[in-house]
Amino acid sequence: MTGRPSPAGRLAAAAAVLAAALAATGLALRVPPPRPADAPAGEFSARRAEVRLAAMLAAAGGPHPVASAANRRVRDFLQGELAALGLAPEVREAFACGRYRFCAPVANLVARVPGRGPGRPVLLVAHYDSVPAGPGAADDGSGVAILLESARALLADPPARDVVLLLDDGEEVGLAGAEAFLGDRLAREPGAVVNVEARGTGGPSLLFETTGPTGFVAGRIGAAAPGLLASSLFSTFYGLLPNDTDLTALRALSVPGANLAFIGGACRYHTPLDDLSHLDAGSLQHQGESALRLVRSFAAADLGRVPPGEAVFFDVLGLALVRFSTAWARVLAFAAVAASLLACRRVLRGGAATVGGMAAGAAALPLAVAAAAGGGYLAARALGLSAVQRPWVAHPLPLEAAFLACGLAAAALPAAVLGGRARAAGLRAGVALGLGAAASALAAALPGGSYAPLAPAVLAPLAVAASTRPALARAADAAVALAAGLALLPAAWLMYPAMGHAAGPLAAAAVAVAALPLSPLLAELSARARIAAAAAPGLAAVALALAARGAEPADAGCPERVVVYFHQDVDAGRARILASPDLGRLPPAVRAAAAFSAGATVPFGWGGLRPAYEAPARALDLAGPELSVEELSAAGGRLRLRGRLASRRGAPSVQVAVPPGVAVESFSFDGTPVPRAEARTARWFGRWSVFRRLGAPEAGVEVEMVLRVDGPVSIEVADESPGLPPEGAAVAEARRGSAVTAQEGDVTLFTRTIALAPH
Numbered sequence: 189m190t191g192r193p194s195p196a197g198r199l200a201a202a203a204a205v206l207a208a209a210l211a212a213t214g215l216a217l218r219v220p221p222p223r224p225a226d227a228p229a230g231e232f233s234a235r236r237a238e239v240r241l242a243a244m245l246a247a248a249g250g251p252h253p254v255a256s257a258a259n260r261r262v263r264d265f266l267q268g269e270l271a272a273l274g275l276a277p278e279v280r281e282a283f284a285c286g287r288y289r290f291c292a293p294v295a296n297l298v299a300r301v302p303g304r305g306p307g308r309p310v311l312l313v314a315h316y317d318s319v320p321a322g323p324g325a326a327d328d329g330s331g332v333a334i335l336l337e338s339a340r341a342l343l344a345d346p347p348a349r350d351v352v353l354l355l356d357d358g359e360e361v362g363l364a365g366a367e368a369f370l371g372d373r374l375a376r377e378p379g380a381v382v383n384v385e386a387r388g389t390g391g392p393s394l395l396f397e398t399t400g401p402t403g404f405v406a407g408r409i410g411a412a413a414p415g416l417l418a419s420s421l422f423s424t425f426y427g428l429l430p431n432d433t434d435l436t437a438l439r440a441l442s443v444p445g446a447n448l449a450f451i452g453g454a455c456r457y458h459t460p461l462d463d464l465s466h467l468d469a470g471s472l473q474h475q476g477e478s479a480l481r482l483v484r485s486f487a488a489a490d491l492g493r494v495p496p497g498e499a500v501f502f503d504v505l506g507l508a509l510v511r512f513s514t515a516w517a518r519v520l521a522f523a524a525v526a527a528s529l530l531a532c533r534r535v536l537r538g539g540a541a542t543v544g545g546m547a548a549g550a551a552a553l554p555l556a557v558a559a560a561a562g563g564g565y566l567a568a569r570a571l572g573l574s575a576v577q578r579p580w581v582a583h584p585l586p587l588e589a590a591f592l593a594c595g596l597a598a599a600a601l602p603a604a605v606l607g608g609r610a611r612a613a614g615l616r617a618g619v620a621l622g623l624g625a626a627a628s629a630l631a632a633a634l635p636g637g638s639y640a641p642l643a644p645a646v647l648a649p650l651a652v653a654a655s656t657r658p659a660l661a662r663a664a665d666a667a668v669a670l671a672a673g674l675a676l677l678p679a680a681w682l683m684y685p686a687m688g689h690a691a692g693p694l695a696a697a698a699v700a701v702a703a704l705p706l707s708p709l710l711a712e713l714s715a716r717a718r719i720a721a722a723a724a725p726g727l728a729a730v731a732l733a734l735a736a737r738g739a740e741p742a743d744a745g746c747p748e749r750v751v752v753y754f755h756q757d758v759d760a761g762r763a764r765i766l767a768s769p770d771l772g773r774l775p776p777a778v779r780a781a782a783a784f785s786a787g788a789t790v791p792f793g794w795g796g797l798r799p800a801y802e803a804p805a806r807a808l809d810l811a812g813p814e815l816s817v818e819e820l821s822a823a824g825g826r827l828r829l830r831g832r833l834a835s836r837r838g839a840p841s842v843q844v845a846v847p848p849g850v851a852v853e854s855f856s857f858d859g860t861p862v863p864r865a866e867a868r869t870a871r872w873f874g875r876w877s878v879f880r881r882l883g884a885p886e887a888g889v890e891v892e893m894v895l896r897v898d899g900p901v902s903i904e905v906a907d908e909s910p911g912l913p914p915e916g917a918a919v920a921e922a923r924r925g926s927a928v929t930a931q932e933g934d935v936t937l938f939t940r941t942i943a944l945a946p947h
């Protein structure tokens with residue numbers, strides 16, 4: 189070899205490898221076209237499912253939250269559909285409290301599709317309630333339609349064992365229906381569970397969570413493939429996020445389980461735009477056929493004898509599933525490190541690298557990951573948005589491209605700053621050792637994610653050993669980068685849809701690790717060329733982040749969210765209109781609709797995280813919530829209260845809020861104890877203890893509580909009804925065209941403070 193290699197040739201080769209991996213992994217995440225209504229009877233057809241979904245949404249006539257009249261219409265419709273299929277649906281009514289301490293009467297629907305033989309059935313689950321803000325065509329109307337279409341397909345081509353359909357209620361208020369199901373005698377039967385959800389209106393269906401022995405579950409997923417997008421990394425990552433679906437509650441069944449969801453178009457999640465026109469029929473098809481395949485696969489297994497054992501698994505371009513035990517992950521990671529060390533020794537003996545060069549190379553992986561994470565964080569910060577208020581923007585392309593450019597710049601950075609000392613062979617050795625070490629650490633601590641560094645780490649020693657033959661080594665570098673790309677880039681693609689702009693550090697780091705094995709290609713270039721190779725994507729990242737900052741964060745398809753409340757403080761006789769926007773400021777038309785305050789503040793101590801602007805309003809001539817105390821006593825540092833809580837204006841939801849610092853030992857509605865709050869729920873409510881009863885009868889509900897407190901204490905009671913009085917409705921109307929409501933929707937809220945002073 190004489191002279192320096194051509195920088196253009198090297199960069200073009202590196203870019204081609206990366207582009208191929210990016211394109212292949214990106215294409216694998218495309219949704220299939222919907223199957224037509226005349227598809228074979230045993231198959232899943234999104235067009236058939238859509239017909240049922242449209243009829244269900246028409247029966248609902250809009251949002252259909254738990255304990256509402258629309259919710260009952262949906263239940264009646266679904267009961268009719270199941271009966272029309274020839275099934276015998278049962279309604280299981282219960283009073284249940286979900287995880288957020290919201291309690292409601294729920295009615296779950298169950299129906300059994302007979303299988304060909306005996307054995308424990310498979311439970312297929314979707315929830316039929318929606319949030320109050322939107323019709324829930326995707327969340328979880330799509331899941332309900334998938335259950336109906338799957339039932340039809342399973343009746344046409346029976347599964348090996350029975351499949352029990354569970355259409356549950358009250359998921360959106362903290363999994364109340366799923367919690368109620370746990371107390372049902374049917375809950376003892378299932379040998380496996382498949383849950384179908386949506387956290388958006390489009391995108392591919394992801395098998396993002398598993399329960400039970402992952403070795404067995406991965407085997408069933410492998411048997412159900414191809415087409416399934418599944419990985420133990422998703423499940424590990426999801427486990428670290430504060431999200432819930434019905435499967436969170438159904439984990440208590442202690443059976444193998446799989447959770448499917450699509451997460452594209454998350455802007456529309458829990459808004460009025462989660463409607464049929466925004467639901468991607470391709471997503472419905474992908475999720476429906478994935479669910480049906482999984483159900484058939486679970487039903488074909490002996491669910492009475494599930495072997496233990498944990499596994500690591502990931503799909504390769506949605507075509508095949510690679511799986512191995514976590515024990516093998518540890519062995520392979522250790523072997524990769526050992527093989528890298530042996531290869532390093534060989535290279536040192538051959539004189540192709542020095543110990544100092546390898547030591548410098550060992551800094552490459554941590555440097556690239558740190559630089560990518562930092563860059564991705566700054567790119568996301570450039571938006572000036574808080575991920576809590578608004579995770580997703582209307583035009584994410586510049587932002588996603590900025591994350592990609594950050595990752596590429598970070599991958600080129602080690603060659604720029606260490607390449608002169610490490611040279612290609614030192615860099616290659618350092619990267620191989622770094623990947624092996626990362627795989628070993630993950631195999632021990634978070635095995636589900638270990639395959640990401642492990643896939644390139646097992647090939648990297650071959651590249652190190654080839655260092656004495658540069659042409660071969662370069663080909664091996666490309667192979668290592670391809671393995672890294674296939675393992676890591678699907679996660680990089682999905683990071684933004686999953687988390688919004690807060691995903692910047694993780695997305696950029698995934699790209700950096702995928703591209704880093706190509707860095708030895710840059711190491712032999714001149715210092716100037718190496719710096720340029722890192723600086724060019726770095727500058728592109730800055731330009732893209734600025735472009736992302738300049739783009740409108742919301743538009744008609746990804747609207748701004750402004751939730752409007754009418755609040756009346758009964759004690760003070762004062763009323764106000766509150767408007768809580770997710771972009772930090774009010775749209776001009778909304779601001780002009782009332783005399784809004786200049787700044788936003790958190791309106792209730794227990795109101796959670798969202799600040800609101802407030803405008804004075806005329807108090808309504810209506811009575812609010814009333815707590816008639818029937819028994820109040822204090823003893824031993826405890827205050828015991830029994831009474832009846834009712835809304836004197838007929839609001840369907842009543843609430844008790846106990847201030848921070850007062851421990852609630854027990855609380856019950858109509859004799860049903862409300863479970864303890866989880867730490868994160870307490871955070872949502874500003875550390876107040878909030879107990880809500882939805883669908884309360886006019887006569888009110890019996891409340892019993894024991895507070896750990898020495899002296900007198902003041903609690904707050906509230907009642908809440910959907911919709912707004914005329915003054916508030918005018919503000920909501922002014923929002924039309926520029927913003928939409930979200931989550932719990934626009935509500936009217938009356939509050940009172942009750943001093944509890946026992947004698």
Ligand SMILES: [Zn+2]
Nearest residue numbers: 327328385386
């Ligand atoms: Zn849902």
